[in-house]
Amino acid sequence: MSHNANLSDGFGSSNVNEYNEWEARVVQENRQLDVIMSELLISILNISGEARLMKDYFVENPMYGEENFRGRFRMQKPLFLRIVEAVTANDRYFQQRRLSPLQKCTGAMRVLAYGTLVDAHDEYLSMSVNVTRDALVKFVEGVISCFHEEYLRRPNQDDLARLLHVGEESGFPGMVSSIDCMHWEWKNCPTAWAGQYVGRSDKTTIILEVVASYDLWIWHTFFGTPSSFDDINVLQRSPLFDDVLAGQALKVSYTVNDRENHMAYYITDDIHPSWVAFVKLINSPQLRKHKLFVEHHEAARKDVD
Structure with a gap:
């Protein structure tokens, strides 16, 4: 005998319907709670990744100075920040706040500078493999779009x-x-x-x-x-x-x-x-x-x- 049949014998069909509606609401609310908790956890991880990145390289007195920055990114910090500013203004992908433009550009630049796999820096920057891969493609496209007229040309x-x-x-x-x-x-x-x-x-x-x-x-x-x-x-x-x-x-x-x-x-x-x-x-x-x-x-x- 089914669970609903047992309820029907003891409580009547109206009570069974109320129970089913309550159960459906609980399931829906649990799903919504799972989504909220997942987004909150992702947000916390993203904030920690951005805070770690800022503390290491981009605050007034970073843990790693200009010499270390050039060694790890293969360029001076002002040049990198100029590129970040240009590609961010050029593409809405970098303006989305789930991850900061610095996180996305840094993830892409680390892959380019070292030729590493896209999952090599996911824990440090709190970026998934798919996000890092997308950021890499968007970053390269942005650099070409913003600078090709000046730097990707033959001499005049x-x-x-x-x-x-x-x-x-x-x-x-x-x-x-x-x-x-x-x-x-x-x-x-x-x-x-x-x-x-x-x-x-x-x-x-x-x-x-x-x-x-x-x-x-x-x-x-x-x-x-x-x-x-x-x-x-x-x-x-x-x-x-x-x-x-x-x-x-x-x-x-x-x-x-x-x-x-x-x-x-x-x-x-x-x-x-x-x-x-x-x-x-x-x-x-x-x-x-x-x-x-x-x-x-x-x-x-x-x-x-």
Whole structure:
């Protein structure tokens, strides 16, 4: 015999209905209480995570000073705060108060700075894996949206004139920047792709090609090429000289040994091919002038290194 049937025998159908309504109200109220307690607990954890972050880095006398901040975030604190302010104003995602903009941006920046998993800092910042992943994507999108017009572009005529002036002051008239390639380990490379991305080190890596100037401005990046390539044949895929081939390169004029030239060049190591666009390092210099050239060459290349 059912529970409701027993109640009906003792109390009547009206009492059974009242009991059912009371039971339903209790279940609903318990559910509401569970939601309130969960939100309260999350709020407490978020507040503690934000308070911990503020105490460690962002109060007037933080536990970790400017030097520690730069070492852990790979940038100065004023620059980081400028980025936080820009991406917060640009995207409502960072304006939502469940987590502070500093928590979200710090979580994203820690993943970028150390290349760690998204769950590596969840306890410290009181952020779940999903929130950290979303914050990372939104942070990268925000940086690109806010700063691409200024920092993700090729040099204009004024920039080129400044770069040529600095190059001439360094003893390299006509030099615009330094170029170099490096092999970057790809820890999470898909198994199906691993074979083509394994290089000399027997690790899955990709090639990163970069052009950087004296002020550490990165004018050109090209990455993703399998490590079975090298500094020479990666140029066959790189868009570095697309504007030159299309006849859209900026005009350059400089004089060396009383001869006027109209093609700018990059300084690079000895691995790159012997093209007019590259001034390479001299290996094992013997003559005094060659040694002097190597000294100036290495000093100018330290930016991209």
